[in-house]
Amino acid sequence: MRINPTYIFFLIFTVASSIYGQNSGEQIRAYLQNVPVYDICSDGENIWFATNGYGIFKYSPGKNKWENYSTNNKKLKIDFFYCITANKNFVWAGSTDGLFIFNKKRKRWKRRKFGKGGQLGNWIRTVKFDKFNNVVWIGRFQYLTMYDIKKRKYRDFDLKINGNEKTNNIRSILVEGDSILWIGTEGGLHKIRKKKFMKLDSTKTFYDNSMNYFNGEGDEVSVSAILAERNYLWLGTDEFITPQNPNFNLGGLFRFDKQHDWIKLDASNGLQANGIFSLELTGNTLWASTYEFDQSKKEASGRGITLINRIDLSTKNVVNENLPDNIFKIFYDGKYVWLGTASGVFQIPMTNKIVPRFD
Secondary structure: OOOOHHHHHHHHHOOOOOOOOHHHOOOOEEEOOOOOEEEEEEOOOOEEEEEEOOOEEEEEOOOOEEEEEOOOOOOOOOOEOOEEEEOOOEEEEEEOOEEEEEEOOOOEEEEEOOOOOOHHHHOEEEEEEEOOOOEEEEEEOOOEEEEEOOOOEEEEEOOOEOOEHHHHOEEEEEEEOOOEEEEEEOOEEEEEEHHHHOOOHHHOEEEOOHHHHHHHOOOOOOEEEEEEEOOEEEEEEEEEOOOOOOOOEEEEEEEEOOOOOEEEEOOOOOOOOOEEEEEEEEOOEEEEEEEEEEOOOOEEEEEEEEEEEOOOOOEEEOOOOOOOOOEEEEEEOOOEEEEEEOOEEEEEEOOOOOOOOOO
């Protein structure tokens, strides 16, 4: 996709009018209008955005400056990205055609392609920088890959359980401290003890819908989002049902005590829909962007955000005609909540009345 440079300038520097009036606190702002934004991350200084069709954007809050990397300005060879992560020296962005790495010092992108798994193995669905081990975890459609930054070496891991390929189709990754790695797949959830992971597969624990994990519901469970807080793990799952398979992936949001107790929220008790795109936490407020699987179109149809009190599990649905329904990513930078949506980025101040006072 070629983009007129003038249009890029317009996308970056045009800010939409406020969604809420002055009486509702600090205003919500919209950026990158009409650009589908799939993922958002921070390197500690800048905020990075992976887009579908417009390359990578960087926002520098201190300078209030935007920068684009795309085929339009010849800074990248493709424009379609699914995920992004970063540290102070590098940015890693996943596409359907491999992993793209940005060296900040050299201001240069390069691409890494993977042999194991074929072309589907080069569909990078999620990436996470692990500051505790100085590695990058790369979730591919097939296989998990670890990149050792210091040694500049890649290592592939086959997570398949009992021959089920879906348990090796990576959907989400969470780094929990220096010892635990959670991997969400289309077939369930892996818990991996990182220090032992390189030696013994027996250190892994796997949760699917057997043995009453995930309440034993549905034919299968696909874990789309993972968030850890204090004593609990929050797990967003995919909804995928058809008239022929009405019980396949039922979706829902699960709270897991990391031992044996599971509590489920879905459209029957507070959520706007059963499918989960993204999760984020601000204080005692859990943000969940939801979707419903449209059986006629056979695609996810966004249903906006549900806010959940993580203490008593009460819910509040965010309803506003100016916010898009398809919200692919929720990211909190400590001051603002950023929404990556099908039609741009929305910046929500914590002082705005859209944010409930669960604290």
